[in-house]
Amino acid sequence: MADEDDIILAELSDDALVEQMMDDLYDGMKDEIEEGVHILLDRGWVPYDILTKALVAGMTIVGHDFRDGILFVPEVLLSANAMKAGMAILKPLLAETGAPRMGKMVIGTVKGDIHDIGKNLVAMMMEGAGFEVVDMGINNPVEAYLEALEREQPDILGMSALLTTTMPYMKVVIDAMIAQGIRDDYVVLVGGAPLNEEFGRAIGADAYCRDAAVAVETAKVHVARKHNQMRAG
Amino acid sequence: MTDALSDLLATRDWVLADGATGTTLFNMGLSSGDAPELWNADAPEKIRALYSGAVEAGSDLFLSNTFGANASRLKLHGAQSRVQELNRLGAALGRDVADASGRKVIVAGSVGPTGEIMAPMGSLTHEIAVEMFHEQAEGLKAGGADLLWVETISAPEEYRAAAEAAARAQMPWCGTMSFDTAGRTMMGVTSSDLAQMVGRLANPPLAFGANCGVGASDLLRTVLGFAATGTRLPIIAKGNAGIPKYVDGHIHYDGTPDLMAEYAVLARDSGARIIGGCCGTQPAHLRAMRAALETRAPGPPPTLALIEGTLGGFSSARDGTEADGSGPQPRRGRNAGRRRRDG
Numbered sequence: 001m002a003d004e005d006d007i008i009l010a011e012l013s014d015d016a017l018v019e020q021m022m023d024d025l026y027d028g029m030k031d032e033i034e035e036g037v038h039i040l041l042d043r044g045w046v047p048y049d050i051l052t053k054a055l056v057a058g059m060t061i062v063g064h065d066f067r068d069g070i071l072f073v074p075e076v077l078l079s080a081n082a083m084k085a086g087m088a089i090l091k092p093l094l095a096e097t098g099a100p101r102m103g104k105m106v107i108g109t110v111k112g113d114i115h116d117i118g119k120n121l122v123a124m125m126m127e128g129a130g131f132e133v134v135d136m137g138i139n140n141p142v143e144a145y146l147e148a149l150e151r152e153q154p155d156i157l158g159m160s161a162l163l164t165t166t167m168p169y170m171k172v173v174i175d176a177m178i179a180q181g182i183r184d185d186y187v188v189l190v191g192g193a194p195l196n197e198e199f200g201r202a203i204g205a206d207a208y209c210r211d212a213a214v215a216v217e218t219a220k221v222h223v224a225r226k227h228n229q230m231r232a233g
Numbered sequence: 234m235t236d237a238l239s240d241l242l243a244t245r246d247w248v249l250a251d252g253a254t255g256t257t258l259f260n261m262g263l264s265s266g267d268a269p270e271l272w273n274a275d276a277p278e279k280i281r282a283l284y285s286g287a288v289e290a291g292s293d294l295f296l297s298n299t300f301g302a303n304a305s306r307l308k309l310h311g312a313q314s315r316v317q318e319l320n321r322l323g324a325a326l327g328r329d330v331a332d333a334s335g336r337k338v339i340v341a342g343s344v345g346p347t348g349e350i351m352a353p354m355g356s357l358t359h360e361i362a363v364e365m366f367h368e369q370a371e372g373l374k375a376g377g378a379d380l381l382w383v384e385t386i387s388a389p390e391e392y393r394a395a396a397e398a399a400a401r402a403q404m405p406w407c408g409t410m411s412f413d414t415a416g417r418t419m420m421g422v423t424s425s426d427l428a429q430m431v432g433r434l435a436n437p438p439l440a441f442g443a444n445c446g447v448g449a450s451d452l453l454r455t456v457l458g459f460a461a462t463g464t465r466l467p468i469i470a471k472g473n474a475g476i477p478k479y480v481d482g483h484i485h486y487d488g489t490p491d492l493m494a495e496y497a498v499l500a501r502d503s504g505a506r507i508i509g510g511c512c513g514t515q516p517a518h519l520r521a522m523r524a525a526l527e528t529r530a531p532g533p534p535p536t537l538a539l540i541e542g543t544l545g546g547f548s549s550a551r552d553g554t555e556a557d558g559s560g561p562q563p564r565r566g567r568n569a570g571r572r573r574r575d576g
Contacts, residue, residue, distance in 0.1 A: 026564055061564070069415025069549055070563050073387075077354045112267060112309075117350060117419070139309055164477055164484045164512055165255045165263065171482070193413055194477050194484075194512070202479040 028078025416552020486513020
């Protein structure tokens with residue numbers, strides 16, 4: 001597609017380039033995102049600014065349109081893929097520059113459930129929002145959750161289930177956390193197609209998240225609240 | 234080609250399908266996380282009871298307990314080598330129950346999604362998906378299923394792979410998608426997208442439609458969307474009995490038999506000819522649905538307001554089929570138009 005209107009990223013001003021990167025992220029254009037990240041680094045941008053002002057800002061728009069039923073899973077997967085490519089460049093640099101952390105999440109699909117589309121989306125969108133994500137994969141028994149919490153010391157535990165036959169297992173995990181006296185050490189977010197808010201409340205989760213975009217927003221709110229509580233306490 | 238379903242549809246205005254499989258097995262003691270399909274071998278009397286429940290409640294067609302019996306799903310339970318066996322057993326138990334009923338009852342071999350994302354977005358190729366579905370289809374055929382019943386699909390690519398597998402197995406088939414995201418499937422397919430895709434398939438289904446999804450109201454809006462395309466194929470409506478609630482350690486659907494009876498009548502008026510339930514639909518619901526279909530006169534297609542007033546609100550204001558383009562539109566970047574959804 002060598003159109004006459006082809007956009008040369010390197011010729012754009014910083015502001016125009018960031019705008020363009022947000023569009024390219026929306027369109028899931030991985031190569032263009034990588035190129036944009038490199039250009040901004042060459043222009044002396046600090047990695048954290050590239051992450052927040054271009055990538056996270058772009059993914060927020062994707063998230064909103066996903067939440068509003070304008071974009072669907074295939075498009076979001078492409079966007080997340082482009083985001084991931086940009087993140088891969090930034091990740092080592094963020095660590096070197098001591099950029100602030102958003103928070104950490106351990107996430108996994110519960111025992112018996114092999115569905116991971118929704119969980120993967122949440123993981124990608126959380127990474128897109130700057131969270132560190134440890135993905136436990138599918139079919140996790142309660143022991144695996146407890147072990148991961150102990151090992152990773154995250155801020156958030158995310159559980160996913162796509163089947164009505166597997167969703168009650170979330171309560172098994174939460175009950176085990178209560179029994180060990182660690183329930184309140186974590187923010188527990190649950191999601192999956194058959195769930196709803198009432199179910200989330202009934203099993204003792206902090207929140208039910210309707211989709212990946214809502215998960216990100218909810219995570220931000222809860223982590224901020226948790227940090228405030230720690231400061232106050 | 235003649236087949237049991239087409240024969241039945243030739244003599245009847247509507248066909249009553251069955252209700253929930255998962256919900257029912259759960260009530261029989263299936264543990265959270267276990268594969269229901271293993272019961273085809275380990276607890277056949279419970280599977281017979283599941284099937285008999287639907288048949289005795291008046292279902293003309295019921296689905297085999299084989300929804301997740303494909304290699305990809307069974308692998309989770311280390312049972313990927315048992316695809317053929319578990320499908321054959323699931324269908325054969327159904328055949329027994331159907332044949333012993335004393336009337337014409339159709340055994341539909343349930344084929345659920347692989348649970349994987351198809352290429353290019355994911356790793357599952359068309360060829361492997363066809364092979365997986367074909368392996369399952371051969372088992373169902375060997376067990377005596379009348380047809381394949383592909384259900385709860387969200388990706389058009391996966392629907393097409395199932396169509397091809399049915400052709401390979403030389404089995405007639407039906408196929409429904411789950412419209413659970415703002416009136417579309419998770420992958421963005423609208424009701425009219427599916428109707429159009431079905432019309433273009435080399436191996437079209439005997440009937441197509443919607444199952445599961447959000448609630449009965451949403452499902453009927455989807456059925457109206459199918460009908461609006463002028464499709465000639467029979468339309469399937471299999472909606473959930475309300476919304477899942479968590480009660481005393483298990484999942485309970487809040488839709489009453491009376492509500493599902495209203496749903497069945499509205500489904501018929503909306504243009505569906507094969508009408509059943511999905512999650513939460515028990516024999517008591519099916520009985521009420523059958524009685525309503527038999528005693529209530531058909532009416533004109535319901536308005537959305539009537540559906541909402543009778544069955545409850547919709548989960549989204551729109552469902553993506555708005556012809557005037559007034560629905561929400563994606564931003565148009567420089568790549569806009571290059572990658573349009575292939576319904």
